[in-house]
Amino acid sequence: MRVLVTGGGKGIGRAIALELAQPGSEIFINYRSDDEAAGQVIRAVEERGAAGHAIAADVADVGQLEQLIAEIRHHTTTLDCIVHCAVQAWRADALEMDHTAFAAAVAANGASLLHLVRAAQPLLQRGSSICVLSSHGTFRPAAGYAAIGPPKALAESLARYLALELAPSGVRVNVVTCGPIVTQAARSLFPDAVTRDTPLGRPLAPSDVAKLVAFLATPQAEMITGQTLRVDGGSSLVG
Numbered sequence: 001m002r003v004l005v006t007g008g009g010k011g012i013g014r015a016i017a018l019e020l021a022q023p024g025s026e027i028f029i030n031y032r033s034d035d036e037a038a039g040q041v042i043r044a045v046e047e048r049g050a051a052g053h054a055i056a057a058d059v060a061d062v063g064q065l066e067q068l069i070a071e072i073r074h075h076t077t078t079l080d081c082i083v084h085c086a087v088q089a090w091r092a093d094a095l096e097m098d099h100t101a102f103a104a105a106v107a108a109n110g111a112s113l114l115h116l117v118r119a120a121q122p123l124l125q126r127g128s129s130i131c132v133l134s135s136h137g138t139f140r141p142a143a144g145y146a147a148i149g150p151p152k153a154l155a156e157s158l159a160r161y162l163a164l165e166l167a168p169s170g171v172r173v174n175v176v177t178c179g180p181i182v183t184q185a186a187r188s189l190f191p192d193a194v195t196r197d198t199p200l201g202r203p204l205a206p207s208d209v210a211k212l213v214a215f216l217a218t219p220q221a222e223m224i225t226g227q228t229l230r231v232d233g234g235s236s237l238v239g
Helices: 011-020 035-047 062-072 099-123 149-169 184-189 206-216
Strands: 002-006 026-031 051-056 081-084 129-135 172-178 228-231
Touching: 002 011, 011 026, 011 035, 011 081, 011 206, 026 035, 035 051, 051 062, 062 099, 081 099, 099 149, 129 149, 129 206, 149 172, 172 206, 206 228
Parallel strands: 002 026, 002 081, 026 051, 081 129, 129 172, 172 228
Antiparallel strands: none
């Protein structure tokens, strides 16, 4: 399997890359700037018997996205799975952001999905899976989350449109939205965030999300497309 994970250097993206790193697979890790973290993921991927490639690119920049795909095309002619996990996180309320800041948030956390899929389309084939990571912030407003929640809602809508347009080619597009996971990025936004048990009796972990993403990439999920699947241990049931 040939896989691209954007935002694959840390947190949930890292967990997804490792879950998909099976012997003989080829994992492309996109990251923005942390060379050390990306290198650690590549080493872990290779320990699992997969080939690993780390490629730096800012997903908010269409030109860099196109360069990312061009680099991947030096190594392969197909991608079996794209996981769009990259997010640029900063804390802001909607009315605090000026036009430039909000446009930057939309570019990175929303519209980047469209530009990524457009650039990667020549590498997609029947059976390819595209998975978009999202969060509860798209439907449950939270203080300081406006740079992520509304743009991610755009990404979710785009995923449904792309699912319909790519369906004749046999390419599937789904959204995986997860409950609170206290990653490094989450702590940077909410320093007081604490890990809490879900109704199922333990906290949500990045590996829980990774397992669903991995399932969606298998032939067993061949009739699942245009859907938003929630991994939260039942947290959304209790508010």
